[in-house]
Amino acid sequence: MATLARANRRRGEVEAVIGGERRILCLTLGALAELETAFGSESLADLGARFAAGRLKAQDLMCILGAGLRGGGNRVSDEDLADMAVEGGIAGAAA
Known part of the structure; x- marks a missing residue:
């Protein structure tokens, strides 16, 4: 369900149109912990270094968007997200 x-x-929230609905994304502490686990990172610094390297795969983007969506209060699984279009494509997801 969309937010x-x-x-x-001010809380670090952003909006994106995903699956045809405007949704709020937020990298909460829970979302960051989810990403650390998904990427096997030992720390936030390791996670940041991975993102800064700029070699993200489509699966990585799904993990990031999924964690951000859940952090923003959206109830969406990674499986559901895989079938959703992001308005503006990759650039729209990063805006």
């Missing part, structure tokens, strides 16, 4: 509220940038 109806507007993104609060």
